[in-house]
Amino acid sequence: MIHTTTDDAGITVIRPGFERLTAANAKAFKDDVTAIIEGGEAQLVVDFKDVSFVDSSGLGALVGVLKKIGYRGDLAVSGLNADVAQMFKICRMDRVFKTHASVNDAVEKMAENL
Amino acid sequence: MQNDLNDVDRTVVSLKAFVDEVLDQSGLFKFEVCASEALTNLVKHAKTDDTTAPIKIELTETPAAVILRVFDPVGAARFDLRDHAQSLDDVDPLAESGRGLGLIMQCADHADYAPQGDRMCLSLKFSKLETDQ
Amino acid sequence: MxxxxxxxxxxxxxxxxxxxxxxxxxxxxxxxxxxxxxxxxxxxxxxxxxxxxxxxxxxxxxxxxxxxxxxxxxxxxxxxxxxxxxxxxxxxxxxxxxxxxxxxxxxxxxxxxxxxxxxxxxxxxxxxxxxxxRTRVLKETNERIQEDLRAAAAAQRQLLPNLHEDIMGFSVASAFVPSSIVSGDMFGCFELEDGNMGFYAVDVSGHGVHASLLSVAIGHLITPEYFQSQAFAMDGTPDPAALIDALNKRFSASDNDDYFTMFCGVVDTSTGRMSYCQAGYPSPFYVTDKGSAEPVGDGGFPVGLIGAASYENNVHDVDIGGALVICSDAASEAENTAHEPFGNERVRKVAATIASARADEIPEKMVFALSDWRSGKPLEDDLTIFALKRRTTHDTHNHR
Known part of the structure; x- marks a missing residue:
C-alpha cells in the first residue's frame, strides 16, 4: 500500500498510504519499508502529510524501521499534523526521529548531510 | 466490535463521533488514543475461546465526564497490569511495543481495571473540563 | 540523600x-x-x-x-x-x-x-x-556548655570560703548567691603574720562566664602568701592600698575591658584596728555593740580600668562587740516587683541587727530579707555577704 519515490541523490520518500497508521496495518507498513531497505535504499523520509492518526503500534513499526536502517543510512519524518506530533511527543519519539514540517524540508536537510 | 484488529479503527472513529461535541480538542485526542490503544490491547492480549463473540463497549456521559468501558471477553485471563502499567519514560525509546497502557494512563483522567459482573472491565474517564496537563 | x-x-x-x-x-x-x-x-x-x-x-x-x-x-x-x-x-x-x-x-x-x-x-x-x-546539635552543644558551666561553678565555689568560724578572736561568716550558674564575685579571709587578719571582697563587672573567669583568676592569685607580701609596707605597717595598686597595674595591662570593684582590709586582732582600702566596692557597715550602723569608706576607683589610678589607706577601729558587714551591690540594687531598689538604708538596717546576733546569722538574714523584697524572684546580680564581729573575749585557742 505504501508509495515511494526515490530522487537522484538516492533519498526515498515514503507515503504510508493509510489515513490511520495503527495496529491493523503497522506490520504491513514495516514489512514494506523493510523490503525497500533490503533493496538497498537507506536514506528514507516518511511523509505523514496524509496520515491523521498514529497509534503506539504505528510508532513501534517506525522504530522497527529505524533499527533496520541502523548505521547504513538515515530516517526522517515530515508533515506531522497536531495530533500525530502530540503522539510523537507523549511517547518521547520526538527525541528519536528527526521531524520536519514538510517533505521538501526533510529531503533538503537529508541531502545536505549526504 | 468484532474481535479483530481490522475492526478497531472503524470502531474508534465511530466512538469518537459520539463524543465529538462533548470533549474539547485535547480531550478528543486523548479519547482517540485511549480508545485505540485499549481496543487494540484487548484484541491482541485477551485470550478467548470464542473469537467470534463481539467485544462489548460502553460509552456513558456524566455532567462532568465521558466514561468509556471496554469489557474483556467472559472467561479471559486478567491482563497482567504489573508488567504493563509503566510510565512512558520507562519504555526503551527503541522498543517497538509496550507503550499502550502507558499512553492510556497518561491520557485518561482516571483509569480502572476491575471485575464488573462476570468479566474484567477497563474503564476510562475523560473530564469535560480542561486538565492541567 | x-x-x-x-x-x-x-x-x-x-x-x-x-x-x-x-x-x-x-x-x-x-x-x-x-x-x-x-x-x-x-x-x-x-x-x-x-x-x-x-x-x-x-x-x-x-x-x-x-x-x-x-x-x-x-x-x-x-x-x-x-x-x-x-x-x-x-x-x-x-x-x-x-x-x-x-x-x-x-x-x-x-x-x-x-x-x-x-x-x-x-x-x-x-x-x-x-x-x-541543627536543633539536635544545638541542644547537644548547649548541654555540654551547661555541663562545663556546672563544672566551672563547682570549681569557683571551691575557691569561695564558706566562712562560719572564729579567726583570731573574730567570728566571720559569709553567704554567696550567684545570679547565673557562674558568678563574678570572689572573697576571702585569712590569718596573716603578726596577729593580723586579712580579708577582701571582689565584684567583677558584668556576670556570667566572662566575669567568672576573671573572678577565679583573682581568687587563685590572692593567696594568704600573696596578701602578706603585698598588703604591708617594708616596715610591717598594713598597706592594703599597695595590694590593690598591684592588682590594678596587673589588670589594667590586659587589652580587655574587664574591671572589678574591691574592698580589702587588714585587722590587727589585738587592737581591733582595721586598715582598709576601698576601690569602688559598696561601703561596708560598721555596727557598734549598741547597734548603730555607719558606712565605712567613701568610694574609690575600680580596679583594672586605669593603670595610673591611685588608692589610699584608711583606718577604722573595730571595738569589742563591734562588727563589719560587707555586701556586694546586688543587695542595695535588688528591685522588688514595683522596680524599687532595696537601697542602702534597708541594707544598713539588716546589718545593724548584728549587734544582738551572732555573725553567722547575718548573711542568712540578708538573703531572706532580699528574697522577701523580691517576692522570691532570683537576684539579677551575684550577691556576696561577708560579716566579721569582734568577740567579747579574746579567745586565742581558736587559732587554726
Missing amino acids: TSPLKIVVAEDSELQRLYLCSLINGLGFEPIEAEDGRAALDLIQKTGAQILISDLEMPHLDGIGLTKAVRHLDLDYYVHVIMVTGADEVEVRDEALKAGADDFITKGSSTAMLKARLRTATRLIAHASELAE
Whole structure:
C-alpha cells in the first residue's frame, strides 16, 4: 500500500498510504519499508502529510524501521499534523526521529548531510 | 466490535463521533488514543475461546465526564497490569511495543481495571473540563 | 540523600496505583502500595514514609479521613500529604486542605507535574531534617556548655570560703548567691603574720562566664602568701592600698575591658584596728555593740580600668562587740516587683541587727530579707555577704 519515490541523490520518500497508521496495518507498513531497505535504499523520509492518526503500534513499526536502517543510512519524518506530533511527543519519539514540517524540508536537510 | 484488529479503527472513529461535541480538542485526542490503544490491547492480549463473540463497549456521559468501558471477553485471563502499567519514560525509546497502557494512563483522567459482573472491565474517564496537563 | 525517600501510594484502583508507583519509581523514589486508606495509615507507621500520595475516594478510609488520621498520629516527623484529585473535583480541595493536605495533583497530569510536586516535598523534608539536625546539635552543644558551666561553678565555689568560724578572736561568716550558674564575685579571709587578719571582697563587672573567669583568676592569685607580701609596707605597717595598686597595674595591662570593684582590709586582732582600702566596692557597715550602723569608706576607683589610678589607706577601729558587714551591690540594687531598689538604708538596717546576733546569722538574714523584697524572684546580680564581729573575749585557742 505504501508509495515511494526515490530522487537522484538516492533519498526515498515514503507515503504510508493509510489515513490511520495503527495496529491493523503497522506490520504491513514495516514489512514494506523493510523490503525497500533490503533493496538497498537507506536514506528514507516518511511523509505523514496524509496520515491523521498514529497509534503506539504505528510508532513501534517506525522504530522497527529505524533499527533496520541502523548505521547504513538515515530516517526522517515530515508533515506531522497536531495530533500525530502530540503522539510523537507523549511517547518521547520526538527525541528519536528527526521531524520536519514538510517533505521538501526533510529531503533538503537529508541531502545536505549526504 | 468484532474481535479483530481490522475492526478497531472503524470502531474508534465511530466512538469518537459520539463524543465529538462533548470533549474539547485535547480531550478528543486523548479519547482517540485511549480508545485505540485499549481496543487494540484487548484484541491482541485477551485470550478467548470464542473469537467470534463481539467485544462489548460502553460509552456513558456524566455532567462532568465521558466514561468509556471496554469489557474483556467472559472467561479471559486478567491482563497482567504489573508488567504493563509503566510510565512512558520507562519504555526503551527503541522498543517497538509496550507503550499502550502507558499512553492510556497518561491520557485518561482516571483509569480502572476491575471485575464488573462476570468479566474484567477497563474503564476510562475523560473530564469535560480542561486538565492541567 | 543516601536512600530513596519512601512514598506511600494510597489508591484503590490497581491500574492507577501501579502506574503511579511506576512513575514514582522512575523519579527515584521508593513507592509503597496501599490499596485503601486503612492500609496506607498502617504502612505510614510501619515504614516511616514521609510522603503520602492519596486518592480521594477509597473504601474503608477515604483520602480526607486518611489525611486527618495521619495528622492525629503522634509521629516525630511531618508527613507530606499530596492528594490526587480529578479535574472535576476542585471544590473538594478546600475540604482536603482543612483536613491537612499539603498539595494536589490532578489525575492524568503529566510526569513533570508529579516530579515538581515531589521535588517540593523532598525539599521540605530535607529542610525539616536539616532543622531537626541543627536543633539536635544545638541542644547537644548547649548541654555540654551547661555541663562545663556546672563544672566551672563547682570549681569557683571551691575557691569561695564558706566562712562560719572564729579567726583570731573574730567570728566571720559569709553567704554567696550567684545570679547565673557562674558568678563574678570572689572573697576571702585569712590569718596573716603578726596577729593580723586579712580579708577582701571582689565584684567583677558584668556576670556570667566572662566575669567568672576573671573572678577565679583573682581568687587563685590572692593567696594568704600573696596578701602578706603585698598588703604591708617594708616596715610591717598594713598597706592594703599597695595590694590593690598591684592588682590594678596587673589588670589594667590586659587589652580587655574587664574591671572589678574591691574592698580589702587588714585587722590587727589585738587592737581591733582595721586598715582598709576601698576601690569602688559598696561601703561596708560598721555596727557598734549598741547597734548603730555607719558606712565605712567613701568610694574609690575600680580596679583594672586605669593603670595610673591611685588608692589610699584608711583606718577604722573595730571595738569589742563591734562588727563589719560587707555586701556586694546586688543587695542595695535588688528591685522588688514595683522596680524599687532595696537601697542602702534597708541594707544598713539588716546589718545593724548584728549587734544582738551572732555573725553567722547575718548573711542568712540578708538573703531572706532580699528574697522577701523580691517576692522570691532570683537576684539579677551575684550577691556576696561577708560579716566579721569582734568577740567579747579574746579567745586565742581558736587559732587554726
